[in-house]
Structures are given as C-alpha cells and as structure tokens.
Amino acid sequence: MAAALLRLITVATAAAVVLGHAVVQDPTPRRAGSSYTERCGSVYAEFMEKDRAGPIEDGVQEAGSEIGCNPYLCRGYQYEDNAASEYKPGQVIDFHVDLIAGHRPGYANVSIVDLEANKIIGSPLRSWDTWPNSTATTRRSDIDFNVTIPSTLGAACSTGGKCAIQWYWYAIKNEQTYESCVDFYVTA
Ligand SMILES: *[C@@H]1O[C@H](CO)[C@@H](O)[C@H](O)[C@H]1NC(C)=O
Ligand SMILES: *[C@@H]1O[C@H](CO)[C@@H](O)[C@H](O)[C@H]1NC(C)=O
Ligand SMILES: *[C@@H]1O[C@H](CO)[C@@H](O)[C@H](O)[C@H]1NC(C)=O
Numbered sequence: 086m087a088a089a090l091l092r093l094i095t096v097a098t099a100a101a102v103v104l105g106h107a108v109v110q111d112p113t114p115r116r117a118g119s120s121y122t123e124r125c126g127s128v129y130a131e132f133m134e135k136d137r138a139g140p141i142e143d144g145v146q147e148a149g150s151e152i153g154c155n156p157y158l159c160r161g162y163q164y165e166d167n168a169a170s171e172y173k174p175g176q177v178i179d180f181h182v183d184l185i186a187g188h189r190p191g192y193a194n195v196s197i198v199d200l201e202a203n204k205i206i207g208s209p210l211r212s213w214d215t216w217p218n219s220t221a222t223t224r225r226s227d228i229d230f231n232v233t234i235p236s237t238l239g240a241a242c243s244t245g246g247k248c249a250i251q252w253y254w255y256a257i258k259n260e261q262t263y264e265s266c267v268d269f270y271v272t273a
Contacts, residue, residue, distance in 0.1 A: 105186055105187050105254075105261055106136070106138040106263075107138055107183060107186075107228075108138040109181070109183070112179075114162075114266055114267055115159050115163075115166075115266040115267070116166065118162075121166050124154040126148055128149075129154075133160065133161070140263055141262045144156060144161075157264070159265075160264045160265070162266060164246040164249075167268050170267070172270070174235065174238065177231045178234065178250070181228060182228040189256045190257070191259075192215065193213045193254040194213070195212070196208075197242070198248065198251045199241065200248060211230060211232055216254055234269075243271065244270050245269075250266065250267040251266050252266075
C-alpha cells in the first residue's frame with residue numbers, strides 16, 4: 086500500500102517535470118552573479134539557479150512582485166556578471182542546446198538583441214516553426230546549428246553589453262519560455 090502510494094507520487098512528480106527543459110550549452114551563455122541576484126531578487130535568482138534549463142514563468146510565479154529585473158530578457162541574467170566574446174562580421178558560430186526534455190513542442194528562434202532597447206536587430210538569425218523537431222536526426226539540426234554574425238551591425242554592437250545573441254523557445258501547450266543569451270561585440 087505504502088509502496089504503491091510512493092510509486093504513484095514518483096510517477097506524478099516525474100510527469101510534472103517532463104514538460105520541457107532546455108538551455109544553450111555552447112557558446113557559454115550568460116550566467117548568474119551578484120548583479121543578477123541584486124536586480125532580480127534573491128527569491129527569483131535562487132529558484133532559477135536550481136534548474137538552469139527551467140522555464141522563466143516558474144521563477145516569476147515563485148517571486149511574485151519581488152522581481153526587479155526583466156526576466157524575459159536573457160532570463161534576467163545581467164551583463165555585469167559576464168563577459169562578451171569578440172566576433173567578426175560573417176563569422177559562423179556553432180551552437181549546442183542542451184535539450185533535457187522537450188516533449189511539448191513550440192517554436193524557437195535566435196536573434197540579436199539590442200540589450201538597452203530590448204529590441205531585436207534585423208531579422209532572426211534562425212527560426213523554427215516547430216521546436217524541438219521530432220524528426221531531426223543526428224546531427225540534430227534543432228539543437229546543433231550555427232548562426233552567422235551579420236555584416237550590417239555597424240556600431241550597434243561595437244562594445245560588450247550592447248548586444249547579445251538570444252536563443253528563445255516558447256513551448257505552446259505549457260505556456261513556458263526558455264531563453265539563453267550569448268554576449269558578444271563585433272570588430273571589423
Ligand atoms: C521569437 O519569438 C518570440 C515569441 O513569438 C518573439 O517575441 C520574438 O520577436 C521572436 N524573435 C524574432 C526575431 O522573430
Ligand atoms: C527536422 O529534421 C529533419 C531531419 O533532420 C530535417 O530534414 C528538417 O528540415 C527539420 N525541420 C526543421 C523545421 O528544421
Ligand atoms: C552551418 O550549418 C549549415 C547547416 O545549417 C551547414 O551546411 C554549414 O556547413 C555550417 N557551417 C559551418 C561553417 O559549420
């Protein structure tokens with residue numbers, strides 16, 4: 086009886102966890118730090134650190150009104166806690182997404198974001214109408230892909246902290262958002 090109940094609870098918990106989870110692994114994305122905790126609040130920051138691949142909505146719900154950052158920009162992570170990589174126009178950057186659970190599809194895109202304005206620069210570098218792609222084979226085109234740094238960025242991304250490459254996945258049925266940012270600047 087107790088064993089059956091325990092099994093039931095275990096199954097229910099597993100089902101609750103397997104909704105969707107993913108995070109960019111390469112290039113090294115923006116991570117947590119003291120500025121992040123200060124701005125977003127410790128409730129959000131500590132909750133989100135428990136699962137770096139978890140959805141933003143769960144942390145927002147946990148934190149309630151205590152959240153002082155924009156969690157939907159780079160998952161709330163702050164540039165001050167990180168460093169930007171130098172890329173060249175036309176450079177091809179390989180990405181790997183750590184897809185932990187993606188049974189509920191949605192759509193995904195990768196864009197360059199003007200961090201101060203919180204606006205996308207130009208058109209998306211990649212976009213998928215259905216993500217994850219259930220028919221993708223090795224090498225999986227949905228989690229292993231590349232983006233090309235546009236040659237049209239000009240001064241918009243000339244120093245660290247101005248721009249990031251943001252990977253974005255929205256799982257429709259779960260209504261859950263996943264984001265990872267890669268800080269960069271361009272030199273000619
Ligand atoms: C990526 O998808 C999100 C959600 O629809 C959207 O807000 C964002 O503008 C999209 N990015 C691009 C570049 O289309
Ligand atoms: C899904 O994966 C298959 C097999 O790798 C590929 O042919 C197809 O283009 C992919 N679809 C998308 C939308 O990327
Ligand atoms: C980038 O990915 C495409 C497939 O989307 C592939 O054909 C191309 O060889 C890759 N480029 C580099 C430089 O790896």
